[in-house]
Amino acid sequence: MSARIPWPRDGHAPAPYVLAVVGTDVHRFDRLVDWLERWHAGRPRVRVVLQYGHSRTPRLPEAAPFLGHEELQRAMAEATLVVSHGGPATITEARRNGHLPIVVPRDPAHDEHVDNHQQLFSRRLGVAGMVRLCESETDLVTALDAGLADPSRFALAADPNRPDPRAEAVARVGQVIDDLVARRVRQRAGGRR
Template sequence: MSPSHGCAPAPYVLAAVGTDVHRFDRLVDWLERWHADRGDVHVFLQYGHSRTPRLPGAASFVGHEELQRAMAEATLVVSHGGPATITEARRAGHLPIVVPRDPTHDEHVDNHQQLFSRRLGAAGMVRLCESEAELLATLDEGLADPSRFILTADPGRPDPRAEAVARVGQVIDDLMARRIHQRGGGRR
């Protein structure tokens, strides 16, 4: 996904809007305008159901493993306000630049991405950008000093989804054990 030209690879920005059925053309427009002035930066945009961008190599959807590889190679990661994408970016060692979907632009059904992203932004867990000016300034800042957007990657950390599944399994086991105990020890 990220092309290398000569000895030093070009800066590489990965942007992912997720898989929601709503369009996120506002972010597509912002990235296109920003990229038009910066031909030396490669932008890979996963654009979902949004309009097809005028960015080389953009894709509507990519598989999970391909997205993980792209995150590992990226200089900066831009994400919609979806918890899964934000978590994956952080696990890959990035402080994600987050542009939450806005329901007033028909980008989502409610404002949960805005509320979630604002909370993470206040905690310093993401760089929140709710306007085009904020996004463009943050991208320029990140390219000028990428180290400000790097976290310590921890690929060995357990996947929180696996932990959640294990907890649900334990709850089900506990409920079944209670039910069996209430029935007097099992089936007859």
């Protein structure tokens, strides 16, 4: 199946563009970095831009530890596909920019977060059809390949001036979860249980 990528006016096809965002959490997310590197090695014509946070420095030509808000918004608006960690704010921004995000939640079993709230949150969104949940490398490869073959499968109607009401609810739930986790971390640091 051929990709449905828009053709620019000069007649040359742009490279498919995947934006991957791991967020700003202090935990490393090397597992996702590894998966993206292996996937990209077999698809060198695909442009992959990776915001890798505190993870190891990727062996990808376009990688940055962090992106400013405006830079991230521009990158999302231009991307063919968006891969995200299970953070509510990133998921919401991807949806606002017209993407059904491909979500790989951080897993505390790999020391990627303090608990499993990203997994629980992402699974709930996956069941609701608000994200494409990928909890294995095979899931991610399948989603990326399907998205490049037919980007419309991962496109939503973008309207940056009118937030999706479901996305607002997702962001609110995410903030509550973040607040609870932060409170628990402070309690542990203070010696209270």
